Amino acid sequence: MEAATEQIEAEPAPARTSPTLALVAERAGVSAITVSRVIRTPGKVAEPTRRRVEAAMQSLGYVPNLLAGSLASARSQAIGVLVPTIANAIFADTVQGLSDVMEALGYAVMLAQSRYDPAQEERMLVALLARRPEAVMMVGSPATERGAEMLRRPRIPVVETWELPEHPIDAAVGFDNRAAGVAVARHFAATGRQLLAYVGGNDPRATRRWEGFRDEAIASGLAAPERLVLERNATAGQAAIATLPDADAIFASNDALAIGLLAGLRVARPRRRVPQDVAVVGLGDLELGRFAPPPLSTVRIDGAAIGRAAARLMLDPGGERRVDLGFELVIRESG
Amino acid sequence: MEAATEQIEAEPAPARTSPTLALVAERAGVSAITVSRVIRTPGKVAEPTRRRVEAAMQSLGYVPNLLAGSLASARSQAIGVLVPTIANAIFADTVQGLSDVMEALGYAVMLAQSRYDPAQEERMLVALLARRPEAVMMVGSPATERGAEMLRRPRIPVVETWELPEHPIDAAVGFDNRAAGVAVARHFAATGRQLLAYVGGNDPRATRRWEGFRDEAIASGLAAPERLVLERNATAGQAAIATLPDADAIFASNDALAIGLLAGLRVARPRRRVPQDVAVVGLGDLELGRFAPPPLSTVRIDGAAIGRAAARLMLDPGGERRVDLGFELVIRESG
DNA sequence: GTCCGGTATGCTAGCGCTGTCATTGATGAT
DNA sequence: ATCATCAATGACAGCGCTAGCATACCGGAC
Numbered sequence: 001m002e003a004a005t006e007q008i009e010a011e012p013a014p015a016r017t018s019p020t021l022a023l024v025a026e027r028a029g030v031s032a033i034t035v036s037r038v039i040r041t042p043g044k045v046a047e048p049t050r051r052r053v054e055a056a057m058q059s060l061g062y063v064p065n066l067l068a069g070s071l072a073s074a075r076s077q078a079i080g081v082l083v084p085t086i087a088n089a090i091f092a093d094t095v096q097g098l099s100d101v102m103e104a105l106g107y108a109v110m111l112a113q114s115r116y117d118p119a120q121e122e123r124m125l126v127a128l129l130a131r132r133p134e135a136v137m138m139v140g141s142p143a144t145e146r147g148a149e150m151l152r153r154p155r156i157p158v159v160e161t162w163e164l165p166e167h168p169i170d171a172a173v174g175f176d177n178r179a180a181g182v183a184v185a186r187h188f189a190a191t192g193r194q195l196l197a198y199v200g201g202n203d204p205r206a207t208r209r210w211e212g213f214r215d216e217a218i219a220s221g222l223a224a225p226e227r228l229v230l231e232r233n234a235t236a237g238q239a240a241i242a243t244l245p246d247a248d249a250i251f252a253s254n255d256a257l258a259i260g261l262l263a264g265l266r267v268a269r270p271r272r273r274v275p276q277d278v279a280v281v282g283l284g285d286l287e288l289g290r291f292a293p294p295p296l297s298t299v300r301i302d303g304a305a306i307g308r309a310a311a312r313l314m315l316d317p318g319g320e321r322r323v324d325l326g327f328e329l330v331i332r333e334s335g
Numbered sequence: 336m337e338a339a340t341e342q343i344e345a346e347p348a349p350a351r352t353s354p355t356l357a358l359v360a361e362r363a364g365v366s367a368i369t370v371s372r373v374i375r376t377p378g379k380v381a382e383p384t385r386r387r388v389e390a391a392m393q394s395l396g397y398v399p400n401l402l403a404g405s406l407a408s409a410r411s412q413a414i415g416v417l418v419p420t421i422a423n424a425i426f427a428d429t430v431q432g433l434s435d436v437m438e439a440l441g442y443a444v445m446l447a448q449s450r451y452d453p454a455q456e457e458r459m460l461v462a463l464l465a466r467r468p469e470a471v472m473m474v475g476s477p478a479t480e481r482g483a484e485m486l487r488r489p490r491i492p493v494v495e496t497w498e499l500p501e502h503p504i505d506a507a508v509g510f511d512n513r514a515a516g517v518a519v520a521r522h523f524a525a526t527g528r529q530l531l532a533y534v535g536g537n538d539p540r541a542t543r544r545w546e547g548f549r550d551e552a553i554a555s556g557l558a559a560p561e562r563l564v565l566e567r568n569a570t571a572g573q574a575a576i577a578t579l580p581d582a583d584a585i586f587a588s589n590d591a592l593a594i595g596l597l598a599g600l601r602v603a604r605p606r607r608r609v610p611q612d613v614a615v616v617g618l619g620d621l622e623l624g625r626f627a628p629p630p631l632s633t634v635r636i637d638g639a640a641i642g643r644a645a646a647r648l649m650l651d652p653g654g655e656r657r658v659d660l661g662f663e664l665v666i667r668e669s670g
Numbered sequence: 671g672t673c674c675g676g677t678a679t680g681c682t683a684g685c686g687c688t689g690t691c692a693t694t695g696a697t698g699a700t
Numbered sequence: 701a702t703c704a705t706c707a708a709t710g711a712c713a714g715c716g717c718t719a720g721c722a723t724a725c726c727g728g729a730c
Contacts, residue, residue: 018488018489020715020716020717021716021717022716022717030679030680031679031680031681032680032716032717032718033679033680033681033717033718033719034678034679034680036717036718037678037679040718044677044678044679045678045679046677046678046679049678049679061484061485061488063461063464063465063485063488063489064465064716064717065406065465065467065715065716065717066465066466066467066717067402067405067406067411067466067467067715067716067717068406068685068715068716068717068718069716069717069718070402070685070717071400071402071403071406071685071686071687071715071716071717071718072684072685072716072717072718072719073685073717073718073719074352074685074718076402078445078466081446085431086421086427086430086431086434087424087427087428087430087431087639088427089422089424089427092421092422092423092424092427093422095421095422095446096420096421096422096448099421099446099447099448103447103448103459103462106462108445108447108462108463108466109445109446109447110413110443110444110445110446111416111430111434111444111445111446112434112438112443112444113431113434113438124438126398127438127441127443128443129398130398130399130400130401131401131402131413131443132400132401132402149396150396150398153353153396153398154353154398233622234622234623234625234626235622235625238626256622256623259623259626260626262626263625263626263628266628287568287569287570287591288569288591288594288623290569290570290598291569291573291594291595291597291598291627292626292627293598293601293628304422355685355686355687356686356687357686357687365709365710366709366710366711367686367687367688367710368687368688368689368709368710368711369708369709369710371687371688372708372709375688379707379708379709380708380709381707381708381709384708384709399686399687400685400686400687401687402685402686402687403685403686403687403688403715404686404687404688405687405715406685406686406687406688406714406715406716406717407686407687407688407689407714407715408687408688408689408715409688409715
């Protein structure tokens with residue numbers, strides 16, 4: 001007797017696995033594809049059908065599996081972001097600028113950090129690309145040719161930021177780091193400074209700033225500036241003051257460093273007044289720079305704008321490929 | 336004649352689509368599964384075979400498709416991270432702390448921002464969960480019951496941070512925000528302050544700090560403190576000083592705000608000296624607080640440690656579910 | 671009545687991997 | 701010689717979705 005083998009209609013098993021399109025479809029008495037359409041193109045489904053499907057999704061707590069969807073459609077709706085570190089306000093601003101645009105359009109952001117390490121950068125690039133992002137934004141350019149090659153392969157938009165390489169992999173948005181260094185040196189020279197110094201990291205961007213700074217100082221007839229390579233934080237800046245007893249003008253490659261410099265100068269003995277005895281100029285225009293005593297002069301860069309521009313570049317692969325957002329030398333009271 | 340239909344062996348077409356496991360397998364003269372093993376468990380493949388496969392991968396520039404792999408294995412090797420905004424040093428530190436641990440273990444980080452908006456938070460939760468993360472970390476708790484429900488469904492580790500709810504969805508790591516407020520009020524009372532004020536955001540964590548601060552002030556026999564709800568930045572802090580002409584002790588819910596307060600106080604007329612006339616205490620222990628004049632007293636929180644602890648909690652779902660990392664009242668010179 | 675175009679829905683085949691079993695041959699124990 | 705064991709490899713099905721086409725039905729034009 002067939003009936004004997006029939007099971008008692010059990011309570012829905014406590015779903016070891018999350019509900020699928022097919023389950024929703026069954027509940028709503030439609031086919032899977034219709035459920036898919038309710039999610040993606042609700043306008044193409046008749047009102048009553050749509051209601052039934054929505055009710056079924058609701059009652060099951062259905063959350064689409066975008067992994068499966070991405071595989072089937074070859075569209076991941078995700079972008080990759082690679083920064084040296086997110087714990088640096090300036091990059092965090094850029095990531096936020098990008099996210100603001102991309103999240104609103106339904107893209108997810110995959111974040112990876114290279115820690116200024118080429119090997120780590122390559123590893124993270126693989127990890128990112130393995131998830132088939134539809135575009136990638138990174139700070140700077142790949143440190144290795146293999147990295148660049150990996151980015152070229154998939155033929156997706158790739159936006160390099162915070163600098164403007166001659167030949168970007170695909171697109172770039174940033175400013176001329178060398179010119180920023182030049183502008184600061186010129187300013188120091190024009191205000192009668194004699195002994196310049198530069199403090200900053202040794203990544204490609206910081207190095208380009210240094211080169212511009214040094215070359216312009218020399219071109220202005222000043223002694224070759226000293227260069228100190230430091231951690232990118234205020235503590236390092238404060239400590240560095242002891243190492244620069246004679247400088248009368250210091251360019252710090254980022255504002256945190258500059259604020260540390262200012263703090264070191266405040267307690268230096270013999271006394272070194274800012275800006276009378278020493279001028280300090282930072283880069284980035286961190287909000288807190290404005291609130292340091294004295295308010296910090298800086299090379300203003302709009303990190304969030306870079307992120308938003310990067311979003312535009314990846315969304316319009318046929319459009320502009322190189323956006324110079326420039327910088328602005330903001331002279332406040334520190335020099 | 337069959338041979339007639341045979342095609343001339345063409346140059347490999349310029350790969351409109353990226354190479355697959357199957358292509359690599361064909362090149363290496365093995366089956367797809369063997370290539371998969373070379374990638375995931377190289378020890379189980381004989382040396383010469385492995386070499387051939389690796390050469391094939393190399394020459395094709397093969398990058399595995401983790402979307403497909405995740406679907407097949409039901410393991411995404413990704414985690415979701417939801418923060419109010421990444422452009423806040425304190426959350427950026429937490430994200431970095433988490434990433435440091437998880438990236439090293441091969442997990443990718445999907446980042447989403449809620450912008451302190453419950454509706455946005457829900458949207459981002461769906462976007463995150465749709466990608467089937469193996470765990471989720473968020474700052475705070477879901478603002479809505481629907482959000483909480485969504486997080487409970489998939490039975491993955493969920494770590495709430497920066498606070499310690501009585502009954503976390505799954506796990507939590509942070510500190511007692513109320514106690515932080517109490518500690519600051521107690522400190523103010525103990526040092527003879529009379530008219531307290533609180534400035535900060537109105538998110539749940541800031542509100543809890545406020546409640547502790549207010550209750551303790553009253554319990555100490557002081558007048559009920561004033562509360563100012565502000566943007567979470569230094570500019571807002573500086574401007575707020577005009578609104579608090581009588582306060583002799585101000586607790587700012589974050590350090591950026593506090594540094595702005597300090598800046599506002601420096602230029603206030605009539606003169607208000609810190610700490611003689613007004614004490615200022617912040618929260619977070621932003622590096623730059625130490626370099627403000629006067630060095631900022633603060634409730635020290637280790638954001639990166641919270642991130643690292645969150646990683647531990649998600650990696651060991653059977654272990655501890657509630658970690659109190661505490662805080663430390665660091666009295667420097669501002670109060 | 672026939673045909674047309676449009677709307678609403680469904681079927682089928684795969685996307686690129688991995689889990690689960692098979693299969694093969696070599697090795698050592700008995 | 702026989703069998704169990706192990707290492708190395710492969711066949712096959714299927715993860716949960718979507719593209720692309722097919723089907724059914726409707727009302728109106730002819």
